[in-house]
Amino acid sequence: MRTGRVGEVFTAFLWLGLVSFGGPIAHLGYFRETFVVRRRWLSEADYADLVALCQFLPGPASSQVGFALGILRAGGVGGGIAAFFGFTLPSALLLAGFGLAAAQIAGPAAEALLHGLKLVAVAVVAQAVWGMARSLAPDRFRAGIAFLAFAISLLAGGPFAQVLAIAFGAVANLAFDRTAPTPPTGRLEVPIARRAGIIALVLALGLLLAIGGLATAGVSPARFLDAFYRSGALVFGGGHVVLPLLEAATVAPGWVTPDDFLAGYGLAQAVPGPLFTFAAYLGALVGGLGGAAAALFAIFLPGLLLVYGTLPFWDRLRSDRRTQAGMRGANAAVVGVLGAAFYDPVFTSAVLTPWDAVLALGGFLLVTIGNMPAWSAVLLLPLASLLVR
Known part of the structure; x- marks a missing residue:
């Protein structure tokens, strides 16, 4: 995998965080289409390997795959953190806002x-x-x-x-x-x-x-x-x-x-x-x-x-x-x-x-x-x- 920049990783995952509906299985499909087919950040075999690892571990599988993709792309943990924040922020802000407003709903x-x-x-x-x-x-x-x-x-x-x-x-x-x-x-x-x-x-x-x-x-x-x-x-x-x-x-x-x-x-x-x-x-x-x-x-x-x-x-x-x-x-x-x-x-x-x-x-x-x-x-x-x- 060619080394990229942290900013590139963040923007790619921010877009996915805005459009990836459908749950973890759908997210893995979005990731494959984006990073294997279109951007060619890694091979099909390497991507299957990452998915297998994250399904083996406890935790949120799609977020873990994204975190690992960011690490591999940017060559270090900074890329993983960028991928995590990009993918997570949109839904986190929406749901936190709903939680803050829930008391007002009557x-x-x-x-x-x-x-x-x-x-x-x-x-x-x-x-x-x-x-x-x-x-x-x-x-x-x-x-x-x-x-x-x-x-x-x-x-x-x-x-x-x-x-x-x-x-x-x-x-x-x-x-x-x-x-x-x-x-x-x-x-x-x-x-x-x-x-x-x-x-x-x-x-x-x-x-x-x-x-x-x-x-x-x-x-x-x-x-x-x-x-x-x-x-x-x-x-x-x-x-x-x-x-x-x-x-x-x-x-x-x-x-x-x-x-x-x-x-x-x-x-x-x-x-x-x-x-x-x-x-x-x-x-x-x-x-x-x-x-x-x-x-x-x-x-x-x-x-x-x-x-x-x-x-x-x-x-x-x-x-x-x-x-x-x-x-x-x-x-x-x-x-x-x-x-x-x-x-x-x-x-x-x-x-x-x-x-x-x-x-x-x-x-x-x-x-x-x-x-x-x-x-x-x-x-x-x-x-x-x-x-x-």
């Missing part, structure tokens, strides 16, 4: 529109569960892992149960999966020393333990940071999978109401860029503009540290059978965790009447059978909810 019409956004969340999360189940739990054994993860998450509840379910999936598949490892497709030339990678990995784990310890001790700012840092550090699959972790971290302690949470999640489908910027909305509800900035920093930091730390070692990791088997099991468990979140709180909080069920099913069919973008449901369902009410 009245029957506003409540009907917000309820429509909750129905959008039902349709979009149902689509995510359906699509992920088909690709990540395609056989009986992994479907069984997904079911048990669903049961653990739903019956036990809380973030610990979700982490336990994902760990169970990884261990179970590692014990019984005998699939041959997928051979590597190429070799990435990474401008990161192994020592720097180790420091980043140690820092990611150290912050998780340190912030979590302070939060357990009752330090108020640490509790806030821990809620978002832990969500970013422990979510596999990115995108919609962060929903149950953020719900457990912000709704369960009473920081955000279930209605506000689901309304914001529905609105997040209408903006471009990474879905993790939903954290800006939640942070703004809790702590204003400063809370939005802190939530964004905390939720994205672990994923970026992990991809930076793993890049120098990826050639070795990707060819290991045990690593691949464990990740296949963890990904199957993620389907069950997201399925539990779909039932509670998404479905139980939004579908309260027969009309709600009709509108939610209509939105689901719109984005699945109709292949319409998620933002079309954001436009239609709130208006339909307003008419019904």
Whole structure:
């Protein structure tokens, strides 16, 4: 990959941050078209390698791919930071603004529109569960892992149960999966020393333990940071999978109401860029503009540290059978965790009447059978909810 300038990286990703609708899978398609096909920053094989790495790690996959592309293009971490800010700022500013204005939204019409956004969340999360189940739990054994993860998450509840379910999936598949490892497709030339990678990995784990310890001790700012840092550090699959972790971290302690949470999640489908910027909305509800900035920093930091730390070692990791088997099991468990979140709180909080069920099913069919973008449901369902009410 030819070395470029940080400014070039920022402007390329800022444009993508303004136009990349459709969630993480769509984002990866935009990246491929822009950087592999048109700009020719890297080869198809190298891009596939980056995508595989970021799907292997916890965190927001599309943002991690963008961060890695920026590093490779500009020859250092400055390019990664430029790519991250360019891709993240548009949606972060929009969602933070909505969070700041949420307290001013009142009245029957506003409540009907917000309820429509909750129905959008039902349709979009149902689509995510359906699509992920088909690709990540395609056989009986992994479907069984997904079911048990669903049961653990739903019956036990809380973030610990979700982490336990994902760990169970990884261990179970590692014990019984005998699939041959997928051979590597190429070799990435990474401008990161192994020592720097180790420091980043140690820092990611150290912050998780340190912030979590302070939060357990009752330090108020640490509790806030821990809620978002832990969500970013422990979510596999990115995108919609962060929903149950953020719900457990912000709704369960009473920081955000279930209605506000689901309304914001529905609105997040209408903006471009990474879905993790939903954290800006939640942070703004809790702590204003400063809370939005802190939530964004905390939720994205672990994923970026992990991809930076793993890049120098990826050639070795990707060819290991045990690593691949464990990740296949963890990904199957993620389907069950997201399925539990779909039932509670998404479905139980939004579908309260027969009309709600009709509108939610209509939105689901719109984005699945109709292949319409998620933002079309954001436009239609709130208006339909307003008419019904």
